[in-house]
Amino acid sequence: MRGKFLAAMIxxxxxxxxxxxxxxxxxxxxxxxxxxxxxxxxxxxxxxxxKIRDLLATGETLKGSVHEKKTCVDCHFDVSEIxxxxxxxxxxxxxCHYKGNAEGAPQSDAYxxxxxxxxxxxxxxGNTKAPLCQDCHGSHAIRKAKDPxxxxxxxxxxxxxGRCHIEIYAQYKTSIHGVALSKQIxxxxxxxxxxxxxxxxxxxxPKSTVFATHVAEQCSxxxxxxxxxxxxxxxxxxxxxxxxxxHGVASKFGSRTVANCASCHGIHDIRxxxxxxxxxxxxxxxxxxGKCHPGANPNFAVGKMHVDSHxxxxxxxxxxxxxxxxxxIGTMLALIAHIFLDMYGRSKRLRGER
Amino acid sequence: MSVDEKKNSKRETLEQEIEAAVAxxxxxxxxxxxxxxxEKVRARVLEEVERERRIRTAAERRAEERRRRExxxxxxxxxxxxxxxxxxxxxxxxxxxxxxxxxLLIITGMPIKFPDFVLSRFLVxxxxxxxNSTIVHRIGAGMLIYFMVHHLFYTVLSRQGRRDFVxxxxxxxxxxxxxxxxxxxxGKVPEKPRFGRFSYIEKFDYWxxxxxxxxxxxxxxxxxxxxxxxxxxxxxxxxxxxxxxxxEAMLATLAIxxxxxxxxxxxxxxxxxxxxxxxxxxxxxxxxxxHPLEYEEMMAKRSKQEAAxxxxx
Numbered sequence: 001m002r003g004k005f006l007a008a009m010i011x012x013x014x015x016x017x018x019x020x021x022x023x024x025x026x027x028x029x030x031x032x033x034x035x036x037x038x039x040x041x042x043x044x045x046x047x048x049x050x051k052i053r054d055l056l057a058t059g060e061t062l063k064g065s066v067h068e069k070k071t072c073v074d075c076h077f078d079v080s081e082i083x084x085x086x087x088x089x090x091x092x093x094x095x096c097h098y099k100g101n102a103e104g105a106p107q108s109d110a111y112x113x114x115x116x117x118x119x120x121x122x123x124x125x126g127n128t129k130a131p132l133c134q135d136c137h138g139s140h141a142i143r144k145a146k147d148p149x150x151x152x153x154x155x156x157x158x159x160x161x162g163r164c165h166i167e168i169y170a171q172y173k174t175s176i177h178g179v180a181l182s183k184q185i186x187x188x189x190x191x192x193x194x195x196x197x198x199x200x201x202x203x204x205x206p207k208s209t210v211f212a213t214h215v216a217e218q219c220s221x222x223x224x225x226x227x228x229x230x231x232x233x234x235x236x237x238x239x240x241x242x243x244x245x246x247h248g249v250a251s252k253f254g255s256r257t258v259a260n261c262a263s264c265h266g267i268h269d270i271r272x273x274x275x276x277x278x279x280x281x282x283x284x285x286x287x288x289x290g291k292c293h294p295g296a297n298p299n300f301a302v303g304k305m306h307v308d309s310h311x312x313x314x315x316x317x318x319x320x321x322x323x324x325x326x327x328x329i330g331t332m333l334a335l336i337a338h339i340f341l342d343m344y345g346r347s348k349r350l351r352g353e354r
Numbered sequence: 355m356s357v358d359e360k361k362n363s364k365r366e367t368l369e370q371e372i373e374a375a376v377a378x379x380x381x382x383x384x385x386x387x388x389x390x391x392x393e394k395v396r397a398r399v400l401e402e403v404e405r406e407r408r409i410r411t412a413a414e415r416r417a418e419e420r421r422r423r424e425x426x427x428x429x430x431x432x433x434x435x436x437x438x439x440x441x442x443x444x445x446x447x448x449x450x451x452x453x454x455x456x457x458l459l460i461i462t463g464m465p466i467k468f469p470d471f472v473l474s475r476f477l478v479x480x481x482x483x484x485x486n487s488t489i490v491h492r493i494g495a496g497m498l499i500y501f502m503v504h505h506l507f508y509t510v511l512s513r514q515g516r517r518d519f520v521x522x523x524x525x526x527x528x529x530x531x532x533x534x535x536x537x538x539x540x541g542k543v544p545e546k547p548r549f550g551r552f553s554y555i556e557k558f559d560y561w562x563x564x565x566x567x568x569x570x571x572x573x574x575x576x577x578x579x580x581x582x583x584x585x586x587x588x589x590x591x592x593x594x595x596x597x598x599x600x601x602e603a604m605l606a607t608l609a610i611x612x613x614x615x616x617x618x619x620x621x622x623x624x625x626x627x628x629x630x631x632x633x634x635x636x637x638x639x640x641x642x643x644x645h646p647l648e649y650e651e652m653m654a655k656r657s658k659q660e661a662a663x664x665x666x667x
Contacts, residue, residue, distance in 0.1 A: 249469045253484035303590030324601030335613040345539030
């Protein structure tokens with residue numbers, strides 16, 4: 001009771017709820033009463049733009065969703081009389097979803113990241129096209145993210161994001177990650193795999209997981225993992241070799257102009273190097289490198305890209321490294337030995353003199 | 355003012371002496387002809403005297419300055435003895451250019467080799483970000499290239515440079531010196547090897563810098579003009595250049611920090627370092643200690659000169 005009262009107070013405080021004080025008990029409208037109208041299959045509304053809005057909502061609507069045990073007015077609590085005179089307001093999820101709630105919602109504040117995200121700030125600025133909770137999670141058919149049928153499950157989330165980001169969705173769908181995911185390879189990343197879930201930022205925002213200097217780190221969450229990469233026969237050292245290269249070091253020190261993974265491999269349209277459409281296909285390498293190194297020619301593609309000088313496969317580079325390794329060790333050992341002999345002689349003579 | 359007056363009076367007496375000599379030489383000639391010759395001689399002599407005086411004043415000023423310094427030092431450290439010039443001004447300038455550029459190159463280059471080292475981020479941000487750090491690295495590279503070119507010209511064109519170059523060529527004596535020095539360190543032989551102008555340690559340093567400069571500048575130019583280099587060479591050649599640049603940088607840095615710093619800074623004889631790189635002078639005491647053969651050579655030359663002066667008189 002006390003919890004409900006508090007919840008009602010918060011609703012008032014948020015300025016979303018009622019125009020006056022009302023007892024939560026009064027607001028109870030049973031499900032049967034709603035289905036009087038909303039249970040009819042032909043109950044729909046024609047909007048001004050000609051679209052038909054289906055208003056069907058029966059006892060089955062919430063079945064299987066996380067809100068299975070809730071009733072209509074638990075969310076549509078501004079409906080206090082039947083028939084309601086106005087269109088009910090948009091449901092406010094934070095009514096229940098906050099840490100410390102007594103409604104049985106998950107005790108999590110994770111959604112708070114949404115308000116700082118590119119979507120949340122767009123909403124705050126008054127962009128009506130920006131998504132709210134229900135735009136991604138669904139309105140009645142909300143399921144847990146782990147449930148494959150959920151709109152935000154790994155397999156389905158790309159389609160959900162693609163409802164607005166249609167061009168990117170098309171690129172992603174034909175990319176190696178999109179294709180892999182559609183082949184039921186659950187390790188492959190979907191949108192949220194790289195961009196994050198609630199904390200999605202624009203790629204020019206330094207907070208973003210896909211900001212220029214964070215890209216390598218983001219890709220390395222999977223591509224540096226031997227456990228994942230060995231399954232698909234992909235080299236897991238690509239990340240290390242990149243990080244040790246000039247590009248990787250410059251990126252580490254905050255250079256935003258230097259190449260990161262996405263500069264060469266593509267962003268949403270990443271394809272395997274054998275694919276003729278791939279940016280890293282040897283035929284396309286001059287064009288890809290040419291984005292930063294004007295006048296790039298086929299010479300750019302001669303030799304391995306991700307070179308590891310410690311590996312014998314690197315050929316002449318490996319032998320150069322080997323030569324310098326032994327030269328350095330040999331020279332330094334000789335020089336240090338000379339220094340220690342000198343010091344030994346000095347201390348000996350010093351003792352002798354005393 | 356008094357110096358100028360003194361010089362003027364000196365000049366007047368000299369003029370009078372010459373005048374007298376000319377008068378004596380032309381005594382039996384006709385007056386008009388004698389006057390002509392006298393005029394000619396006077397003009398020529400005046401020219402000569404003037405030039406001499408000009409040369410003297412510059413040289414004298416330097417000598418005076420040096421003498422005063424010497425006196426001061428001798429009062430402070432009477433045991434050091436006379437000062438000799440070991441490195442001339444040109445040579446010291448080259449060394450200063452080189453170590454400035456090498457320090458710049460190391461502090462802007464090493465963070466790229468060791469990005470996770472604690473100081474790396476600080477060293478990069480010192481210049482205001484990575485991009486600026488790469489610019490400073492190229493400034494250092496430009497200085498090192500200038501040094502290399504300067505030194506090559508110095509070696510070819512300057513007498514001192516040619517002489518030093520010849521003396522820097524390794525000889526069998528260096529191997530013998532090395533063996534004797536190690537035996538001396540171990541206490542097998544009581545006396546140190548007697549070095550000439552350059553000991554084998556200094557020769558090693560010199561040729562190490564040569565090798566380092568060739569590798570670093572050669573590979574560095576490939577990396578500097580990567581677009582041009584890739585027009586003519588495949589990518590793996592650039593990777594080789596990158597590997598060489600990175601590895602030789604490590605070797606050079608270690609050699610400088612451990613070997614050179616020990617020999618010129620941490621060595622108990624030198625600690626915390628001498629100012630020889632600045633004034634280029636070495637004391638008689640040090641000379642006898644470190645370069646006895648050169649000292650003897652100089653002394654022999656000096657006594658020969660003195661003897662020659664005596665006979666000339």
